[in-house]
Amino acid sequence: MAPPSLPTPDRTLDTSGTLCPFPIVETARAVRALPEGAVLLVVATDPGIATDMPMWCRAMHHEHLATFKDGAAWKSYLRKRGR
Template sequence: MNADLELDCRGMICPRPVIELARHVEDVPPGGVVAVVADDAAAAYDVPAWCRMRGHEYVGSDHAEDGVARYLVRRTAPPGR
């Protein structure tokens, strides 16, 4: 899946990948996709949980070209918009 923004979080440990996601999710328009590339195993749980808590859509995961996990998040519109 193509992403509008890809965050390279390799080498970052929990909770840094989710912090980076929170900092940059609004860099894409509603409906846009942010990819978080992270080699920390906790990201597989943290990214979907963050999406549930913040109301964004967790699209799923795939892999970057080097085989590192890539977590895909679709930004939702703020409530009422």
């Protein structure tokens, strides 16, 4: 179930059916194309995203908003920040 008050994503990236590191590699590519402040929703079936996404956001200075299981998929929200 989604945490309350998550923003509407500006883009959704579906990485379902892929394994690490593909979800993070594709996230990095997608974030580069977004303006600062935009929200990206990443959908993944690899449970590793639950630990990988918060660490990647911290390392890249983006804001990790939430990662949670929704049925068979994981959903991860992040906001692009400038460096």
